[in-house]
Amino acid sequence: MIAIEESLQSLFGFNQFREGQGQTIEQLLSGHSSLAVFPTGSGKSLCYQLTATQLPNLTLVISPLIALMHDQLDFLRSKGIAAASLDSSQTKEESQIVMSGVHNGSIKILMISVERFKNERFRRFIKQIPISMLVVDEAHCISEWGHNFRPDYLKLPHYKQELNIPLVLLLTATATRRVQRDMAQKFSIHREHIVQTGFYRSNLNIDLIQTHNHEKFDKLKAVLNNTDVVPQGASIVYVTQQKTAEEIANALRSDGYSAMAYHAGLGSDIRSDIQANFMQGKTRIIVATIAFGMGIDKSDIRLVVHYDLPKSIENYSQEIGRAGRDNQPSRCVLLACLEGLHTLENFVYGDTPEPQDIDALLHHITEETVDQEWETQLYGLSNHTNIRSLPLKTLLVQLELLNILTPKYSYYADVRLKWDGDRIAFSNQVPAEWSNAYQTILSGIQYKKIWGSPNFDQIYNQAGLSRGDVLQILEYAADKNVLTLESKGLTEVYEINTRAFHHKVLVNQLHQYVEEKQTSEIDRIATMIRFFQLDRCLNSNLARYFGDQNAPDNCGHCSVCGNNVLVFSQPDINKKSHEEWQENLALYVKEFAQHVKIKSPKTSISAVLVTRFLTGLTQPIFTKVKARQLNGFAAYEEQAYKDVFDAVSQLIHS
Missing domain, CATH: 3.40.50.300 (P-loop containing nucleotide triphosphate hydrolases)
Incomplete structure (x- = not known):
């Protein structure tokens, strides 16, 4: 403990640890993955920052926001600790400098968003780097469902195994005992290595x-x-x-x-x-x-x-x-x-996919699978299935966890380039082992005026070069400022376990899952x-x-301690008369059904879809058919979803 306290003073200028910090750092340096649950503003970040300086290889930090990364990076740099991020705010040159620093070991801490793992160039790069510790900030995202939930957090245990990372630190300010157990189980963290400090804040x-x-x-x-x-x-x-x-x-x-x-x-x-x-x-x-x-x-x-x-x-x-x-x-x-x-409850109802939409998703996977491989782009898939992108991501992650889908790689469907330097002269700068491949790539680029696109199939047939091989060489040329490389249309490629793909069973499993999450969120x-x-x-x-049993029974500075117990007043919404409700509802439903039938004949008009229209809960199909232009859109957004749903169901089935 004396040694790390000396590091605390010499590196960070602090005389002593706050509650929980020293214990967490000691556990990590002893090789024990840990979960730290500290209240907001109580120094969670120092647990990984100090530990990282004592480890031999890179510490990889998963952070949910660029602003959060930049604040922490500013702090680390002010202490002389080599840290960097890879994020969307950077130029190509800035990203290149960071990757070079990580590769040569001069950068000890790298911060990324979880979505960075979808970048095929990053995944090729990070697999080459020895990593000592994976840090997950806001780690409750691994367990919780909600409007801002990040489904890709659920895949972090898989990434940890894939990259052979020996040590994990999970950080969060808000996790109940149940959520803590769930998080720890996913990363094989033992109960004795969960560190929770006091939650109560007297100020x-x-x-x-x-x-x-x-x-x-x-x-x-x-x-x-x-x-x-x-x-x-x-x-x-x-x-x-x-x-x-x-x-x-x-x-x-x-x-x-x-x-x-x-x-x-x-x-x-x-x-x-x-x-x-x-x-x-x-x-x-x-x-x-x-x-x-x-x-x-x-x-x-x-x-x-x-x-x-x-x-x-x-x-x-x-x-x-x-x-x-x-x-x-x-x-x-x-x-x-x-x-x-x-409004809060309606957000939850609007995110829950219908059984027919889950069925459409599974049919689409089956129909588009070729040689046990399925490619998809999220935006198009969301429109095709009428499932919002966030719950759609969650369903795909659940299919991964059920071993139905295995992510192979992702790529940008549209890759294009333009030459900024002499492509022929650059042949002399290409590493010898790439020389023949580079010439094949040059002959396999199809141009439209200034910009060109590599014909990956042609290049593969000529020289057996994979898409990854081609991109690696083009990225090398881009790093040398010989060309500008652009890509869009992120495409995910999955391997499908057709033996386990039991359609009806999966529809029921996934529907039960989203219904349970909906109930859980409404209960919250x-x-x-x-x-x-x-x-x-x-x-x-x-x-x-949040599991803190040591807080005082009476704080003396809340409403209740001031003898002011809250009793919610009933809402002062101007409720429509029953006749007006029914008359307007029937009119709006009829107009919506007729409009959708004309604009999207294959779309099934369910009571759920109509209710989402009336309560103003956006769906992919509403954008496609321009439903916002109709009078009934969001006409009942201040009403309880269940009340509107019951009225719509009665109307449709009467």
């Missing part, structure tokens, strides 16, 4: 304010202006939908507040500028969807407001955890009303609503939800 004031929809904006301004609990400072206001973020930010600015909206619908450059201004204190208030937060390492956020209901207790704890990382008093406010409850929302109405200390119960 966070949790305040639940009962309200109605029409009162929320005025109450938001009152909260922003209130300095009685904590001083005025940097604030995040969380909302559910992008349009709400824009509306609230605009209204706040009109009233003289320094506020900006942040959501996934904005361009990446705009989001980066907004985030930078907030981090530098130029913008006081960010009104954001959950697209904002992960990777926001701003220590002096004094206020987090949930203008709308969060998605779950897990999301809520992560979001309020961004307040007061400097341990100064900070306020976490929920403007508590149930008007947005149906209901659990959260119950949590907010507890008559016992909220901070104490939140800590216990």
